Amino acid sequence: xxxxxxxxxxxxxxxxxxxxxxxxxxxxxxxxxxxxxxxxxxxxxxxxxxxxxxxxxxxxxxxxxxxxxxxxxxxxxxxxxxxxxxxxxxxxxxxxxxxxxxxxxxxxxxxxxxxxxxxxxxxxxxxxxxxxxxxxxxxxxxxxxxxxxxxxxxxxxxxxxxxxxxxxxxxxxxxxxxxxxxxxxxxxxxxxxxxxxxxxxxxxxxxxxxxxxxxxxxxxxxxxxxxxxxxxxxxxxxxxxxxxxxxxxxxxxxxxxxxxxxxxxxxxxxxxxxxxxxxxxxxxxxxxxxxxxxxxxxxxxxxxxxxxxxxxxxxxxxxxxxxxxxxxxxxxxxxxxxxxxxxxxxxxxxxxxxxxxxxxxxxxxxxxxxxxxxxxxxxxxxxxxxxxxxxxxxxxxxxxxxxxxxxxxxxxxxxxxxxxxxxxxxx
Amino acid sequence: xxxxxxxxxxxxxxxxxxxxxxxxxxxxxxxxxxxxxxxxxxxxxxxxxxxxxxxxxxxxxxxxxxxxxxxxxxxxxxxxxxxxxxxxxxxxxxxxxxxxxxxxxxxxxxxxxxxxxxxxxxxxxxxxxxxxxxxxxxxxxxxxxxxxxxxxxxxxxxxxxxxxxxxxxxxxxxxxxxxxxxxxxxxxxxxxxxxxxxxxxxxxxxxxxxxxxxxxxxxxxxxxxxxxxxxxxxxxxxxxxxxxxxxxxxxxxxxxxxxxxxxxxxxxxxxxxxxxxxxxxxxxxxxxxxxxxxxxxxxxxxxxxxxxxxxxxxxxxxxxxxxxxxxxxxxxxxxxxxxxxxxxxxxxxxxxxxxxxxxxxxxxxxxxxxxxxxxxxxxxxxxxxxxxxxxxxxxxxxxxxxxxxxxxxxxxxxxxxxxxxxxxxxxxxxxxxxxxxxxxxxxxxxxxxxxxxxx
Numbered sequence: 001x002x003x004x005x006x007x008x009x010x011x012x013x014x015x016x017x018x019x020x021x022x023x024x025x026x027x028x029x030x031x032x033x034x035x036x037x038x039x040x041x042x043x044x045x046x047x048x049x050x051x052x053x054x055x056x057x058x059x060x061x062x063x064x065x066x067x068x069x070x071x072x073x074x075x076x077x078x079x080x081x082x083x084x085x086x087x088x089x090x091x092x093x094x095x096x097x098x099x100x101x102x103x104x105x106x107x108x109x110x111x112x113x114x115x116x117x118x119x120x121x122x123x124x125x126x127x128x129x130x131x132x133x134x135x136x137x138x139x140x141x142x143x144x145x146x147x148x149x150x151x152x153x154x155x156x157x158x159x160x161x162x163x164x165x166x167x168x169x170x171x172x173x174x175x176x177x178x179x180x181x182x183x184x185x186x187x188x189x190x191x192x193x194x195x196x197x198x199x200x201x202x203x204x205x206x207x208x209x210x211x212x213x214x215x216x217x218x219x220x221x222x223x224x225x226x227x228x229x230x231x232x233x234x235x236x237x238x239x240x241x242x243x244x245x246x247x248x249x250x251x252x253x254x255x256x257x258x259x260x261x262x263x264x265x266x267x268x269x270x271x272x273x274x275x276x277x278x279x280x281x282x283x284x285x286x287x288x289x290x291x292x293x294x295x296x297x298x299x300x301x302x303x304x305x306x307x308x309x310x311x312x313x314x315x316x317x318x319x320x321x322x323x324x325x326x327x328x329x330x331x332x333x334x335x336x337x338x339x340x341x342x343x344x345x346x347x348x349x350x351x352x353x354x355x356x357x358x359x360x361x362x363x364x365x366x367x368x369x370x371x372x373x374x375x376x377x378x379x380x381x382x383x384x385x386x387x388x389x390x391x392x393x394x395x396x397x398x399x400x401x402x403x404x405x406x407x408x409x410x411x412x413x414x415x416x417x418x419x420x421x422x423x424x425x426x427x
Numbered sequence: 428x429x430x431x432x433x434x435x436x437x438x439x440x441x442x443x444x445x446x447x448x449x450x451x452x453x454x455x456x457x458x459x460x461x462x463x464x465x466x467x468x469x470x471x472x473x474x475x476x477x478x479x480x481x482x483x484x485x486x487x488x489x490x491x492x493x494x495x496x497x498x499x500x501x502x503x504x505x506x507x508x509x510x511x512x513x514x515x516x517x518x519x520x521x522x523x524x525x526x527x528x529x530x531x532x533x534x535x536x537x538x539x540x541x542x543x544x545x546x547x548x549x550x551x552x553x554x555x556x557x558x559x560x561x562x563x564x565x566x567x568x569x570x571x572x573x574x575x576x577x578x579x580x581x582x583x584x585x586x587x588x589x590x591x592x593x594x595x596x597x598x599x600x601x602x603x604x605x606x607x608x609x610x611x612x613x614x615x616x617x618x619x620x621x622x623x624x625x626x627x628x629x630x631x632x633x634x635x636x637x638x639x640x641x642x643x644x645x646x647x648x649x650x651x652x653x654x655x656x657x658x659x660x661x662x663x664x665x666x667x668x669x670x671x672x673x674x675x676x677x678x679x680x681x682x683x684x685x686x687x688x689x690x691x692x693x694x695x696x697x698x699x700x701x702x703x704x705x706x707x708x709x710x711x712x713x714x715x716x717x718x719x720x721x722x723x724x725x726x727x728x729x730x731x732x733x734x735x736x737x738x739x740x741x742x743x744x745x746x747x748x749x750x751x752x753x754x755x756x757x758x759x760x761x762x763x764x765x766x767x768x769x770x771x772x773x774x775x776x777x778x779x780x781x782x783x784x785x786x787x788x789x790x791x792x793x794x795x796x797x798x799x800x801x802x803x804x805x806x807x808x809x810x811x812x813x814x815x816x817x818x819x820x821x822x823x824x825x826x827x828x829x830x831x832x833x834x835x836x837x838x839x840x841x842x843x844x845x846x847x848x849x850x851x852x853x854x855x856x857x858x859x860x861x862x863x864x865x866x867x868x869x870x871x872x873x874x875x876x877x878x879x880x881x882x
Contacts, residue, residue, distance in 0.1 A: 012844075042489075091658075100563065100565070100577070100602060101564060101565035102563075102564040102565060102571055102607050103565075104607075111565065113563065113564075113577055113607070113608070113611065115572075116561065116580055117576065117577065117777075118581070118781060119777065119780070119781065120576060120577070120580050120581070121580070124781065124785070147573065148565075150575050151567075171457065177545040199752050299881045300881075303881065321579065323615075324579075324580060324584075325579065325583050325870055325871050327875075329584070329873075352442035375475070386874055387873075387874030387875035387876070387878065388875065389702075389875035389878045390870065390876075390881075392875065393876055393878045393879060394879050394880070394881050395874075395875030395878035395879070395880055395881065396880075396881045397880075413783055415781050416845065417843075418439075418841075418842050418843035418844075418851075419783070419843035419844060419845035419849070420843060421849075422843070422849040422850060422851035423844045423849060423850060423851060424851055424852075424853075425755045425756075425846070425850035425851055425852050427756075427757070
């Protein structure tokens, strides 16, 4: 055993050595190549910092080091030519189901192969952060964390389901005795504040019990709630949800859903007029999330709503087995639908980066400010004739489509479609 | 989550709930016994009478049904490439009851319920990826694990209708794989069975108990699941003994299937591996450049003579791209000297999916830009692959075959393709999956070819 004196002298030596190392490092960074990766010549779209112009982006130690015009190549260890491409903060997909597993008792997305693997869909679509929308509840969140969140390269955050069992089956989701606001708040506030960003209420067949229990949980934990307001028998009033139950900042997902029963649409199905309280609700701070999914995006809602001045607050995919090969496909496809609708690229990017970051109160994400984690998406905006299909097999033709060219997560290149960061092969 | 549930009417939901409650005997009490009996009695009578009515209607209407609109789906005006039937021409394909019903130069649009204009596109048999790892689950590693991929997440969007899992399971673990992945998938999932009893969780990195490396059990399992298992697989074995390799080969011979030889067997030389292989056996990771195995191309850029000899003997070479298994300094000289891959297995798994591999169409596009012609690429992605796994019912568009179809587009532009060493080549063409049909059903439709235009 070392004496205290020996220990102290060890500590002293350690300090001296680390000072020398630090000095050496500082000297290094002042001279020569101080940047790890330089993305050169791209068009930067960073809505938080109001940038929409040609800029270079420099990355050091996994963080954004500098954003400026004409950062010299000589200052970088690696330069990637991204001219002709759009450089955006890493996309945040605020509505996914990624609690993938093989629990034979699950009949829905929790811990089943109906959820997808985050990394299989994220980087190839420019996504660096996914927010799981209530696939797990407090009882099975730890399993979700151990097998999916901790194993993924994608940053995974989550809404905790108001139901303790999460989405393991429709019947279990009706159990109001499994809605425990104190436990939910304890999970979010005390145990997993880094991961849990809100509460999800979904698939409830009764009236407002689930929503109200979610709001109670949200109040205790000081987080927003996200509501999938489907499957009610009979249909509940969305006006009441928006204006009487929701707090500012609470999220209505599946905004453009149009189904024959169970959920009220925001656009009247006969007159195609946007219901007047929708804009009022949005003005009061209700957040409208796309949550495309396998059954929740109809052009017959999106187009009239857009023409009447309504834009979604957040664009998201609702990734799961029923949506991935249908009209949804992936996040870039969903974003491209809003380009086809007529939105500007910077508005589409804002609703997929900085807007969701604010909604989930993770303002450290969704932008390219100096010092921020270097989560970056580089997009190619393809030109051509593309078809975009909704969940009712109705399509709209667009002339532009986003394609993820390069995706960086914490400064590391995770996806490189055309090898622009690779070296040319020489025979 | 937007579910089909959302699309049901309240009445349908009530009937469904009632059905669930009765069928599962939820809320069972003594009092409900009579009700249950009553319910099942009524139900069976309804079913029988419905069957009678539909039979009657069928006979009554069958003369009319066969006249107009014979086909469920007609793909019109595409460039049809079907290597088995030696077709590379503008042809229409008609689908009925999940099968290819007719292939002909001009099938009238009035003959089909749904007609899709696929002019300008390639119509190919549904593609076959003979090297994947798809036993995706929650455990660490490949077996029921996080390192494997879910088949439907990758296959369908790449025009693939059949994937073959490369030995993730052995005879002990295959039934679980079948229940958890094969049965629920939209993609047809077949398998190479690992000679090691539990598949990827055994044999890797240590000397297994040779008593468990069973020819008999493996051959019996193939026999029992011959609809799904296409052969045996050996790989990921660090020992010196040839017992695993020889037993894998023996089991394959008994079952009359090929042997699939994977990687990570550093004690076996490449020449020894090839010498132990019979005609029709398949070696994968053909163009890898790693310390664990000798490369197929030597330092002077020449394909080693014993490799060409093996090819001449009928040993097949699969790409098996993976994370580290495809290098241009191997693949390009090999291609130029006649060592072409017979199939484009991707070796799909967690670490390959986002690297140079990406998806099978990307791997196929590499060869398109290296110099392989379109029909040659399509043949290797479909018919050659089907033949190599002895599933000649697949990979073709013969009339009567299952209607697994890939409609592909070739996009022109400036593209880059990287190998496992981050080396990049440029290319001007790339394949993209427009439409995927699995057993007659449209399961992927990139640009809404089958959709109605919004009005």
